Every structure is written in C-alpha cells, then in structure tokens.
C-alpha cells in the first residue's frame with residue numbers, strides 16, 4: 483500500500499541543538515505507529531513539524547503523495563491531518579459540546595460535523611465516543627484533566643482526519659483513566675492512521691503495530707513490539723547512552 487505520510491531527512495535545529503536530525507518515517511493508511519524515546523528525544527518536535535506548527539530546517543514531508551513541507555497548519559488540517567497536544571488545547575469557557583461544534587466548523591477544520599444535518603447530535607456522538615456522556619454542557623475548564631484530554635480527542639476526530647497525531651495522551655491520567663484511553667484508542671476506526679507519542683510504554687506496546695524510537699533527535703529503531711522490547715539500541719537509548 484502506498485504511504486499516507488512520508489517523512490524524509492527531516493531536521494529542526496535551534497542554534498547548535500539538533501532537536502530533530504535527519505529522520506525518515508513512513509505511515510500507511512490505517513497504521514498504528516508508536517513513537518517513543520526519552521525526554522528531549524524530539525518526539526513533539528516531529529509531531530509539530532508534521533502538523534505544520536513548526537518549520538523544518540531540512541528535509542521533506544509528503545502527505546498522500548503531496549509535498550506539504552511548506553504548507554500552513556490549516557491547509558494540512560484540511561488535507562486530513564488532525565492532532566492533540568501535550569497540554570490539552572480546549573476552550574475553557576465553552577461547554578464541552580460547543581468545543582466540538584467549534585472544532586468541526588473552524589476554517590482549518592474540514593467542516594464535516596458542521597455540514598451535517600444535525601451537527602449537535604453528531605457532536606454528542608463524538609463526545610460519547612470518547613467516553614464523555616453527561617458532561618456535554620459542562621464548561622471545558624471545569625472538566626478534569628483526563629476529561630479535557632478526551633474532549634481534545636473528540637475535537638480532533640470532528641475533523642475526520644486520515645492521520646491523527648497524539649502527543650502523550652496518557653500524561654497526567656490516573657491508572658483507571660489510562661485503561662479507558664487504551665480501549666478508546668483501540669476502538670478508533672482504521673480509516674484513520676495514528677501516530678502515538680507516549681511515555682506510558684504498556685499503552686504504546688498494547689496499541690501499536692510498529693514502534694519508532696528517537697533519541698537525541700535521531701531515529702534509532704523501527705520495529706514490531708517484540709523487536710522493540712528486545713532491541714539493545716532501545717535499551718541503550720533509555721539508559722541515556724547513545725547506541
């Protein structure tokens with residue numbers, strides 16, 4: 483199957499620091515790819531470069547065969563790239579339901595939910611899909627941290643992305659909430675490919691078909707879960723030693 487996302491020699495420098503250094507990556511339609519690596523490995527930088535909120539200093543990004551390296555984030559979202567952030571980005575003073583409605587209608591969204599005959603019903607379904615039933619009218623700012631994460635996921639799904647970039651969705655969640663998240667991730671349709679950045683290794687290993695490991699901005703490994711678990715390069719990366 484042809485690649486949905488192709489990243490070639492992607493790099494981002496901050497002065498002397500290479501936050502990301504010549505990384506190649508392939509994601510096929512419906513793929514479940516885990517992206518791990520110690521703090522500062524360049525995981526968020528890579529997601530930001532793919533989403534377009536950050537510009538690379540080297541390399542190319544193709545989405546669905548099209549060069550999107552210089553495309554604005556809004557254009558990429560319209561092409562089908564959705565994302566959540568390391569710190570959930572929601573409108574605190576709006577009810578949960580309105581957060582989803584607005585996300586579906588934003589100029590950078592794909593208008594899908596907004597175009598539907600019954601957008602409120604659809605937004606309710608999206609909230610139910612991420613486990614947020616009964617809090618539709620609760621202000622997002624009054625939701626728990628875990629609920630805000632679920633809400634941000636519903637907002638990303640409102641754009642009906644073909645590629646979903648998730649940056650540490652389990653961060654700050656209680657163990658029971660991580661289990662809810664795991665079954666939620668497992669229930670997402672295969673029409674969307676998912677790139678999951680996560681420190682919670684059990685969650686990534688349970689979810690992903692393939693794992694890519696970054697360390698100090700470099701790609702050090704891509705393999706299946708068993709290959710990743712037994713990889714000396716991965717063990718070395720997590721021990722703080724460059725392989």
Ligand SMILES: Nc1ncnc2c1ncn2[C@@H]1O[C@H](COP(=O)(O)OP(=O)(O)O)[C@@H](O)[C@H]1O
Pocket residue numbers: 496499500501502519520521522523524525526527528
């Ligand atoms: N805006 C920035 N200015 C300078 N350095 C940055 C900036 N953003 C990230 N970095 C550095 O780039 C490296 C990779 O960061 P990041 O992608 O956030 O790592 P990760 O998400 O894997 O923890 C780190 O060393 C970080 O300090």
Ligand SMILES: [Mg+2]
Pocket residue numbers: 525526527568
């Ligand atoms: Mg990060």
